Amino acid sequence: MNSANSAAVVVGVDGSEPALRAVRLAATEAARRQRPLRVVHGFIWPLLHVQTSPAPYTPPGGGLRHQAEDLIQAAVNEAEATAPGLSISGEIIDGEAAAVLVGESPTAALIVLGDRGLGGFSALVVGSVAVQVAAYADCPVLVVRGAQRPDEPVLVAVDGSEASRLAADFAAETAVSRGVPLVAVHAYRHPGSSDPGDMQPLVYDEAKLHGEQERTLAGWLTGLTEDHRELRLTCRAVRGRPGAVLAEASRTAQLVVVGGQGRGEVTGLLLGSVSQSVLHHAQCPVVVVRAPR
Template sequence: MNAANSAAVVVGVDGSEPALRAARLAAAEALRRHRPLRVVHGFIWPLLHVPVSPAPDAPPGGGLRHRAEELVAAAVAEAEATAPGLSISGEIIDGEAAAVLVGESPTAALIVLGDRGLGGFAALVVGSVAVQVAAYADCPVLVARGAERPDEPVLVAVDGSAASRLALEFAAEAAVARDAPLRAVRAYRHPGSTGPGDMQPLVYDEAQLHGEEDRLLAESLAGLTERHPRLRLTRQAVHGRTGAVLADASRSAQLLVVGGQGRGEVTGLLLGSVSQSVLHHAHCPVAVVRAPR
């Protein structure tokens, strides 16, 4: 097996329930991909110059590093129970969680993490670590959130952009590996201008617009079933804001796949507004696929 094929699925854990969910999701993903799983904990305390060993008069098994070892062991056990026989290792890496996972990403097949960790604020729907890793990682990032629906299709957002094409290939492979249908969705709102300075029309034919959007979606999907002969593919053009359309569609999906930045989003953003929206509002796990930097 060459280096590319032996790249591990990496899951970040911190002892929280979302992290244990991520460990289970990562184990299932590694099993489907025939790859090893690495369970990683970013151990920030040495950077803050906090003593991590137990005090001299403390009982055995104390100290922050021992606690980190325990939570990694618990996540490894969770992964082993999910995927017996899978090659699984655990590691504690000194550093802040997001930085550690981004540092792992150049040699990882996939980074998996929970939507919120122990340090998350109650008012946040998705934690800052998940957003940072999705924005900066050099491999696809899978965020465990929402409900598990193994009988539902894989959902992918399609807009014709380069990031969307990468997401489409990832989603097709994921659907085939899961023996699930792939549902490709293109969201649209109104006709675009036809040239510089043109205004968007106030009146237009909705049926004609839908037909044109469906045609563009079909063009984006051309050749996909030839590249993935086992793929069961459906498509749907939907009128509405992209983030809202995808969040609603994710209620009946087992996985939502989006590109890191789509057509029409501000150049220079590391993570597009649609990706951020679904990370906060999707009802199933979300995979963010970005073009290599």
């Protein structure tokens, strides 16, 4: 994440209703973090060699480029109405939407986008642009989906990995800025083995296992409240598949924060299976935080 004070919150727009919801949340988040807001639109038509200027003998306000200018202005107007006084800029950038947003990420504090945009396939729960940006961006990515519950806590998935540590730091900062508690959730399924090749026990004490998992979770979060002194932190160890546990917990959260890839996931995956599951099934907005490449 770019830590410079000038780093903007970037929101991708395409004229769709999900994009406008993303603009409103991005403006609110930029105001909380005292960051400027940058509204961008990936203008793909020049890459496809499509004429973007008005055709001959048509009104001067026509053409694809003018339509893009209109949707940028509409998004800027929406942001200004949401957060008056916020520093806001808008730009049309030639390129495919996901590539444009990933290109913005090295100098952004946060990228915000809707879960689905114009032209998305109806069968997709989360659009391909959202998944691609979450997988490749060099800064945290906020995908706006589900219900808005501003009074509920922020939820973060923790598994002891470097990615989840970064996610916990981001979630703690977000919870403090929003004035709500942070709930750290660790999902577990069965006792772990102590050495490679060890057999997992067939019989074990569930209460003892649960206590061990809670202590492990607390150990992973050592120092978090010291770094964020106003943080109200609750730790929860829950038995179950991580994706399902987090999706259920998201019903009473305002935001779910996950690492881009956690323990036990295939190294070659740019976006871990748990992150993808949460993106598709969470009942509230999701932030994906990836470790630096």
